[in-house]
Amino acid sequence: MTSEPVAPALGLRERKKLAARQALGTAALRLALDRGLDRLRVEDIASEVGVSPRTFNNYFSSKEEAICSFIVAQQERVREALRARPSGEPLWEAVINAAVEQSDREGRLTREDVLRMRDMLQNAGLFAEMLRAHATVERVLAEAVTERAGGGANPLHARMLAGIVQSASRIAFHHWLVSGRGEFLPTFVELLREASAGMPSLTAAAAART
Amino acid sequence: MTSEPVAPALGLRERKKLAARQALGTAALRLALDRGLDRLRVEDIASEVGVSPRTFNNYFSSKEEAICSFIVAQQERVREALRARPSGEPLWEAVINAAVEQSDREGRLTREDVLRMRDMLQNAGLFAEMLRAHATVERVLAEAVTERAGGGANPLHARMLAGIVQSASRIAFHHWLVSGRGEFLPTFVELLREASAGMPSLTAAAAART
DNA sequence: GCAGTTTTTTGCGCGCCCCGCAATTTTGCT
DNA sequence: AGCAAAATTGCGGGGCGCGCAAAAAACTGC
Numbered sequence: 001m002t003s004e005p006v007a008p009a010l011g012l013r014e015r016k017k018l019a020a021r022q023a024l025g026t027a028a029l030r031l032a033l034d035r036g037l038d039r040l041r042v043e044d045i046a047s048e049v050g051v052s053p054r055t056f057n058n059y060f061s062s063k064e065e066a067i068c069s070f071i072v073a074q075q076e077r078v079r080e081a082l083r084a085r086p087s088g089e090p091l092w093e094a095v096i097n098a099a100v101e102q103s104d105r106e107g108r109l110t111r112e113d114v115l116r117m118r119d120m121l122q123n124a125g126l127f128a129e130m131l132r133a134h135a136t137v138e139r140v141l142a143e144a145v146t147e148r149a150g151g152g153a154n155p156l157h158a159r160m161l162a163g164i165v166q167s168a169s170r171i172a173f174h175h176w177l178v179s180g181r182g183e184f185l186p187t188f189v190e191l192l193r194e195a196s197a198g199m200p201s202l203t204a205a206a207a208a209r210t
Numbered sequence: 211m212t213s214e215p216v217a218p219a220l221g222l223r224e225r226k227k228l229a230a231r232q233a234l235g236t237a238a239l240r241l242a243l244d245r246g247l248d249r250l251r252v253e254d255i256a257s258e259v260g261v262s263p264r265t266f267n268n269y270f271s272s273k274e275e276a277i278c279s280f281i282v283a284q285q286e287r288v289r290e291a292l293r294a295r296p297s298g299e300p301l302w303e304a305v306i307n308a309a310v311e312q313s314d315r316e317g318r319l320t321r322e323d324v325l326r327m328r329d330m331l332q333n334a335g336l337f338a339e340m341l342r343a344h345a346t347v348e349r350v351l352a353e354a355v356t357e358r359a360g361g362g363a364n365p366l367h368a369r370m371l372a373g374i375v376q377s378a379s380r381i382a383f384h385h386w387l388v389s390g391r392g393e394f395l396p397t398f399v400e401l402l403r404e405a406s407a408g409m410p411s412l413t414a415a416a417a418a419r420t
Numbered sequence: 421g422c423a424g425t426t427t428t429t430t431g432c433g434c435g436c437c438c439c440g441c442a443a444t445t446t447t448g449c450t
Numbered sequence: 451a452g453c454a455a456a457a458t459t460g461c462g463g464g465g466c467g468c469g470c471a472a473a474a475a476a477c478t479g480c
Binding site: 016017020051052053054055058059 | 455456457458459460461
């Protein structure tokens, strides 16, 4: 047995696979934004990257999945971002800060891209796939929360917290898409703070009405 | 203008359409549970109800959508359940009670059905479609919450609350599916209460660890 | 009831998608 | 260089989703 590298050092093979996957995902998103979902065939994505259509389906089982792969890719960053928060920090603060940190990267989207994306999400299949991507991230986030909260924490509660975070992200994102040039981050944070406090503003509104 | 019925009295046509849709949805779910998703073709569902395959696609754009239609069908009941809560009731209580009331109907599932469903949800497409169905219900719930909270409420906060409720529902359901014969309702309510209080248990766990 | 209008159902056809399989090529290692 | 493991590819097939136009069915006013 040769000395075994601990964590990374993925073999060259793995790295090429990862690169191919990423290239396909990026190409899929790019092309979808450029020409719209219906004018995009799997064949196009494949040839853009220089592989056969069959190979595309070795990496993704649908073009929708490829397009949404950039969301799933946040997985690792989410986990690491939460791990990196100082351990004294209250859980909610840590989660909020971690979420904020790594959603900074949202940028790099033309105004037209945003419009295109809004249109594309009218498509049921793509929308569904996007939700699935979020669910995947949610699972990882839940694990990270469990890890941080320690063994005594109820795993279901951790999942719930992760679910809340994903809801906030989804809703803020959607709002950002729809309302032209609103901003994403402030809304995201606001929703998280609201949730962490038990949605007092709504309760107050209801009380005022009574 | 003849006297116009206020709410219902859908013409015969509408009612037949609704019936057909429901029949197709039910048949789809039933058949999927019986033989599994991969052994189910659109043609089967159609012929079970006695219509042409082409007609099936006039009602649903995929078999997955048909299978999940029972979730979307809760829409109206959710809305009505929330409207029916006494107006003095605090918002969270009203939402929780409304959600509880109408998720009572979850029943009517064999032990085998549950297993089958768990297997079926391994299928990415079906899982995605289920999330989409939940998202649809979430939207309606958000409207109902807005209505109840009054004009002053922030619509985004309403959406957030609806998102939290759906997360709880989804997570409790998933837990119920996986853990054999756990119960759904208690978990659901517990998660909602936890969320309405800002997830104190997790925060406490983290604090204890420090 | 009956003629006319609207709506729904249906068959047909097309393009695309997803995947299993087996042959081929590439890669990593010694 | 040579070998074993793994990735890519072509082929073929079953199925799906939908546009279109014809046929059938349901409602309308008389």
